[in-house]
Amino acid sequence: xxxxxxxKCLRIPVLLLxxxxxVASSSSALNLAAVEGRWTPPDSAVPITMWGFIPDPGSCxxxxxxxxxxxxxxxxxxxxxxxNLRNCLSxxxxxxxxxxxxxxxxxxxxxxxxxxxxxxxxxxxxxxGTASYTWNNIKAGTFLYQSGSNPAKQVHMGLYGSLVVxxxxxxxxxxxxxxxxxxxxxxxxxxxxxxxxxxxKYFLINGKAYSSGQPIPVVNGNTQVNKNLLIxxxxxxxxxxxxxxxxxxxxxxxxxxxxxxxxxKQYSVLLAAGKTLDAIWRPVKSGTYxxxxxxxxxxxxxxxxxxxxxxxxxxxxxxxLFTAPITSGGAIR
Amino acid sequence: xxxxVIKTAFQVTVLFAAxxxxxxxxxxAMINGITGTTFNLTAKTGHISTxxxxxxxxxxxxxxxxxxxxxxxTLIVNQGALVRVKLTNNLTVAGGGTPPNVxxxxxGQQVTIASADPGVPGILTKEAASGKTVTYQFTxxxxxxxxxxxxxxxxxxxxxxxxxxxIVRPTKGANFAYNHQDAKFDxxxxxxxxxxxxxxxxxxxxxGPAGVVGTDYLxxxxxxxxxxxxRAAPDTMAEPMAPWLPYQPYNCMPMMHPGEKLxxxxxxxxxxxxxxxxxxxxxRVIARDxxxxxxxxxxxxxxxxxxxxxxxxxxxxxxxxxxxxxxxLGWDIYGTAADGPEFIHTCNDTxxxxxxxxxxxxxxxxxxxxxxxxxxTNQELAFGGFYSGSPFLGSLNSLPPGQGGLNPNGGxxxxxxxxxxxxxVNYDIFPGGMMTMLLxxxxxxxxx
Numbered sequence: 001x002x003x004x005x006x007x008k009c010l011r012i013p014v015l016l017l018x019x020x021x022x023v024a025s026s027s028s029a030l031n032l033a034a035v036e037g038r039w040t041p042p043d044s045a046v047p048i049t050m051w052g053f054i055p056d057p058g059s060c061x062x063x064x065x066x067x068x069x070x071x072x073x074x075x076x077x078x079x080x081x082x083x084n085l086r087n088c089l090s091x092x093x094x095x096x097x098x099x100x101x102x103x104x105x106x107x108x109x110x111x112x113x114x115x116x117x118x119x120x121x122x123x124x125x126x127x128x129g130t131a132s133y134t135w136n137n138i139k140a141g142t143f144l145y146q147s148g149s150n151p152a153k154q155v156h157m158g159l160y161g162s163l164v165v166x167x168x169x170x171x172x173x174x175x176x177x178x179x180x181x182x183x184x185x186x187x188x189x190x191x192x193x194x195x196x197x198x199x200x201k202y203f204l205i206n207g208k209a210y211s212s213g214q215p216i217p218v219v220n221g222n223t224q225v226n227k228n229l230l231i232x233x234x235x236x237x238x239x240x241x242x243x244x245x246x247x248x249x250x251x252x253x254x255x256x257x258x259x260x261x262x263x264x265k266q267y268s269v270l271l272a273a274g275k276t277l278d279a280i281w282r283p284v285k286s287g288t289y290x291x292x293x294x295x296x297x298x299x300x301x302x303x304x305x306x307x308x309x310x311x312x313x314x315x316x317x318x319x320x321l322f323t324a325p326i327t328s329g330g331a332i333r
Numbered sequence: 334x335x336x337x338v339i340k341t342a343f344q345v346t347v348l349f350a351a352x353x354x355x356x357x358x359x360x361x362a363m364i365n366g367i368t369g370t371t372f373n374l375t376a377k378t379g380h381i382s383t384x385x386x387x388x389x390x391x392x393x394x395x396x397x398x399x400x401x402x403x404x405x406x407t408l409i410v411n412q413g414a415l416v417r418v419k420l421t422n423n424l425t426v427a428g429g430g431t432p433p434n435v436x437x438x439x440x441g442q443q444v445t446i447a448s449a450d451p452g453v454p455g456i457l458t459k460e461a462a463s464g465k466t467v468t469y470q471f472t473x474x475x476x477x478x479x480x481x482x483x484x485x486x487x488x489x490x491x492x493x494x495x496x497x498x499x500i501v502r503p504t505k506g507a508n509f510a511y512n513h514q515d516a517k518f519d520x521x522x523x524x525x526x527x528x529x530x531x532x533x534x535x536x537x538x539x540x541g542p543a544g545v546v547g548t549d550y551l552x553x554x555x556x557x558x559x560x561x562x563x564r565a566a567p568d569t570m571a572e573p574m575a576p577w578l579p580y581q582p583y584n585c586m587p588m589m590h591p592g593e594k595l596x597x598x599x600x601x602x603x604x605x606x607x608x609x610x611x612x613x614x615x616x617r618v619i620a621r622d623x624x625x626x627x628x629x630x631x632x633x634x635x636x637x638x639x640x641x642x643x644x645x646x647x648x649x650x651x652x653x654x655x656x657x658x659x660x661x662l663g664w665d666i667y668g669t670a671a672d673g674p675e676f677i678h679t680c681n682d683t684x685x686x687x688x689x690x691x692x693x694x695x696x697x698x699x700x701x702x703x704x705x706x707x708x709x710t711n712q713e714l715a716f717g718g719f720y721s722g723s724p725f726l727g728s729l730n731s732l733p734p735g736q737g738g739l740n741p742n743g744g745x746x747x748x749x750x751x752x753x754x755x756x757x758v759n760y761d762i763f764p765g766g767m768m769t770m771l772l773x774x775x776x777x778x779x780x781x
Contacts, residue, residue: 199553212486216456240606242647246438246457246484249624262636265624267440270606270646285443290457294648296604298488299551304542305486309456 027080030073031056034093037067041202042211043301049187050158060088069178069207070161077140077166083133087125094124096148099257100135121148140166141257142232142276156195160236170280173223174230180204181237198238203297203307212305224315225286233277242294244268250279268294286316364523365573365583366407367396371417376424376435377401379580383558383565385759390538391494400579403563404525405497412476412504419468422461426541433542434460438484441623442471457484476503476511477623478598478650488551492533496602498525510596510652511625513633518596522587526645527603528556559756559767561585566768588772588780591658592694599643599651607645613747615639616653642752660696664704668725693776719746727775745773
């Protein structure tokens, strides 16, 4: 075989190889910081100490920030994802994404009795330091990212957020509903707080707890009647919840980022702790639809009413694109 | 006592039972409830009883001018019907305060509000203020098992008792759960599962709904009582409409013959998960939330699966079909010739060749196989009320005086209960709570 024909033989595989690498090597880098925050409950002016992920400001904030769930991260199916983490807390922090493959490097400590114990699922950012995490060839679906260090404490302290990879062909619009809880009793002294006596009193969707008498949070998918809407459910809390869409049935299509071979029609889903579920809903009537926890996490600091409740706003057809979206409501119209 | 005497006594018992049946209104093998298209429900207070002697304030939906019910009336409608539910708020509260608004939401239904009774706006739906009425209407488009419950201050009001079941009978017939041959049943039983935290009920009884404000009862919920269809065991097995349980009219006593299909309609009425465990055989889960588990329209429940524990979720419904024949026990459940001449029988698998007797559904492979245990004498036994004295279906044998009274026809019983075992108690006293018995009666024994 002469040189030319050898090159000819190699050309196509080389081109394919280049094409493959150009896809596989597409990557995105996200920069987060783990910081102390404050969350003001709807019934109280006394803020609760939280830990949270925020977009990395480049240096540690000088004062506690207003807490929210971690920023929504997006990724492309098959691409690589890198998260750079700056740790502004007083103890080591890390990030894991259940359901996405990467090589973890567990961190251990030796306790007072000489026993080696795992402290973190993977490498950590020391207080004041940084760390970097990469997931290759990430898979499509809805996922949670959360602290992998002392997760029994750090997750309920607020170190969690959502990752959305790719899109479903069935729906162009989507909403994400991130469920979580707060037990204020464990947040007064977070350095020692453990969840053995976890008894949450605030029940949140997307970082907000509805409180009776206040405007109800509206999740706006900018969607209109007779169009498919993807509802992504994620539970970063420590308890199971049962979200119910009041009225219609949804079609549940995926769980933990895995497509069901056959979709399931349900009006409610069991959303266990740490789980994600994806549902398609095609509203046939415009209006306001309530979505709430049928496990009755519908109180706020013990007061009846409130808790895990949002409205989904479905526009009539034709919906004028520039109509200001409704951001809160008072009652079903 | 000689076996033949027992047999005769058994036959007399059966005849007597049949005679009693003629005297009473035959409720049929169907679920107790109210039928029609227009339902007048009234929100009221009442007091339920628990087997440990407890009495608790409840808020319940009453049928018209009747008593409040825990749970609310089971609404049984036909597919395609325009259903109207008129809800009137006659609730009263302690302390002379204004009673709260009440409402109903109907998951899985497209509800509109009748213009005649528009109600007042609420969080989840329109509500009835004190003394007022709101009317909900929907078309029962899809057959199946559904639930309804309060859409007002739901964490408190559902706990207080505002919940119930809706059954939509398919056009294919009342003995079908859905419009498919594989959803056919011979008998049906409702299992509406709830739990109760008495602290909440006592606070409301003493101070009205404001009594729970300032407590953490709704968040730090701690139930100690568990119910099926509003009753805790052993009241689950008492007759429906028992006069001594006026606010808890529904029982839960599944009964069937071998070979029959028992439809289990399992409704999560409370706020907790309940793994409902049915001894005796697996059940095939065919539907959830009123939707057949189907891979495509018209396939029937081809995605159904068999389970021995039904995972009931709050606000969700599950339909499952339970069958029992005794297959696989390894002995003849009707006895053998060696047990006595009265046990001589044949296993005729000729008309429908399926391995079972065409009439009794006896498993022919086990025909005439001896009972593998030498029974202890009565002096060596402790007795339960369900033991007939005989290991053979439909047979009785000698028992000490006063024993066996719960099973006069020699049926087989299996405990059906929450597999969260702590839920089988009444306020920490075992047995009780979310528990009942399945009674399998011999072929020919009437079941009402």
